[in-house]
Amino acid sequence: MKRKLDQNDRPATVPESDEPSKAPVSEENISFADFGLDPRLLQAVAKQNYEKPTLVQRKAIPLGLAGQDVICKAKTGSGKTAAYVLPLLASILKKKQSSSAPSTSALVLVPTRELADQVFKSIEQFSAFCAKDLQTVKLTDKLSDAVQRSLLSNSPDIVISTPARAWNNVNSSALSLENLKFLVLDEADLILSYGYTEDMDNLSRSIPKGVQTVMMSATLSSEVDALKSIFYREPTLLDLEEPEADGEGITHYVTKCGEDEKFLMAYVIFKLQLIKGKCIIFVADIDRSYRLKLFFEQFGIRSCILNSELPVNSRIHVVEEFNLNVYDIIIASDEKSEMLNVDAEDDDEDGEGGKVGAETEKDADGKRPSKKRKTAKRDSEYGVSRGIDFKNVATVINFDLPTTASSYTHRIGRTARAGKNGMALSFVIPESLYRKHMPTTVKTAENDERVLAKIIRQQKKKGKEVKDYNFNKEQVEAFRYRMNDALRAVTKVAVREARTRELRQELLKSEKLKRYFEENPNELSHVRHDGELRTARSQPHLKHVPEYLLPKEGKKGLTSEEIGFVPMRKKGDRRQKKGKKSFRAGSRKGDPLKTFKARRKTK
Secondary structure, three states: OOOOOOOOOOOOOOOOOOOOOOOOOOOOOOOOOHHOOOOHHHHHHHHOOOOOOOOHHHHHHHHHHOOOEEEOOHHHHHHOHHHHHHHHHHHHHHHHHHHHOOOOEEEEEEEOOOHHHHHHHHHHOOOOOOOOHHEEEEOOOEEEEEEEEHHHHHOOOEEOOOOOHHHHHHHHHOOOOOOOOOOEOOOOOHHOOOOOOOHHHHHHHHHEEEOEEEEEOOOOOHHHHHHHHHHHOOEEEEOOOOOOOOOOOOEEEEOOHHHHHHHHHHHHHHOOOOOOOOEEEEEOOHHHHHHHHHHHHOOOOOOOOOOOOOOHHHHHHHHHHHHHHOOOOOEEEOOHHHOOOOOOOOOOOOOOOOOOOOOOOOOOOOOOOOOOOOOOOOOOOOOOOOOOOOOEEEEEEEOOOOOOOHHHHHOOOOOOOOOOOOOOOOOOOOOHHHOOOOOOOOOOHHHHHHHHHHHHHHHHHHOEEEOOOEOOOHHHHHHHHHHHHHHHHHHHHHHHHHHHHHHHHHHHHHOOOOOHHHHHHHHHOOOOOOOOOOOOOOOOOHHOHHHHHOOOHOOOOOEEOOOOEEEEEOOOOOOOOOOOOOOOOOOOOOHHHOOOOOOOOOO
16 A cells, blocks of 8 residues: 655655544534533433523633633623533532532622522532532621531531621631632622622632632723722633623613603503513612502502512522512612611601601700601612523613613623514603602602613614614504593502501511421412512402593504514403492482483373
């Protein structure tokens, strides 16, 4: 057999091995097995039906396994949690092969309790087949110092905590960081903005040098730069942008309307089911969330509330049930601006003084001092627009527009995850209509037009268009009188009572029944969070939509857009049945005495 000749007419060299050389695997076709992970971790990955690693996982996992420091920016829903959990678990399992002495090897810092719970469950899932070799402790539950000290006494391998709780335990010597090898800062840009600056400075002095640090964030902000200067030496920066396929992503809509028209539009959209799928509605504050829930109840629209005032167990359960399709609508209060001053007292939304409880004594001038209404202390570790993994969200509605364009990005990041489509609808108050309807006004709406301009510029840079949400105002106007009836029933007193009643109910579910549900997990499905709060003035007739209010074209006559809408029901399917007219005192038509006409006898 003749040997091949090279370009110089000399025999080409033959490789020593008879096996043909393997072609390098392209990055897009790489699998989790190619990372060289522990077989038990690969088994857990397969159990969760992970097919191929995402972009952030392909880039971050090899760096984490190599022991490098990483700063990673990637959008929400891109798989950042698995990108640091898998290298973390792999390094701990490798360490345990050579040393069996118990010590805390990894510290995961998160800004909110909800995110801590999510990370804890993710670690449980990935360590399902090596659980006996790993111990993980979450320090964000409302546990006493004695209980926390007991949990940390066995030196767990992984500790998940907010910075405040972590430093409290380090300062009390309950948590030892002497043997720490792995530090994770998840949603790093929020850690400092949530008021943890002093805690992070204290922790940085307690963490030994040479610790491998991984920082995950959705944005590269000044807070990230500040943390970088504290913890990092020469990190590898990953600024990742996931490419979107044609037709995928979020469709942005905006509608300019009056303050009371927000409620009108929300009523029409949800009562007539103009939007399909699960929805998150963002409002500005806690009172606003209860006002909207009570408004929806007038029309038989079920929803549940998520805010910082509710117990952490209730909040976690609400998110879990939403992900299991038990609820379709969550009304979430985005209180980031309020979180920095959680101990401040609340002013009344409509300017009414706090005449709650016993009367106050008069001062020297004989005037009664004003007394502000005190509310339950809000959870400074609460966050809903970032980090929490809401699944299969079809629509995000900004009932109250956020105060910044970056907050808008984080809110709408709850939808269009994992390559699915989504829709974002924002209500904007023009400056000319601000404070024209005082019962429904909110202070943050004053800058809506300026924030909208920033949002439009931001989305334009990404190649996205913010479209007008077109609807037939004349047809929607026919529903206004029913909207006004419902709003009049949702008084300030009704909101206050509903807020107190809901908090009392959720505290009962969260604390007293916690042990019972641990022993009887099947009973937990009967605890719902979207029950009616009931206003003092009940109007059952508002739950039905008369056919005469609908346009001749049906529901499609209310809007010219076809995205996210369901078809009209068949003709003749009338939900409101005809019945006898009820008697109403004082009515000429219903009162037989006022409609009776005597006739003279004719001879």
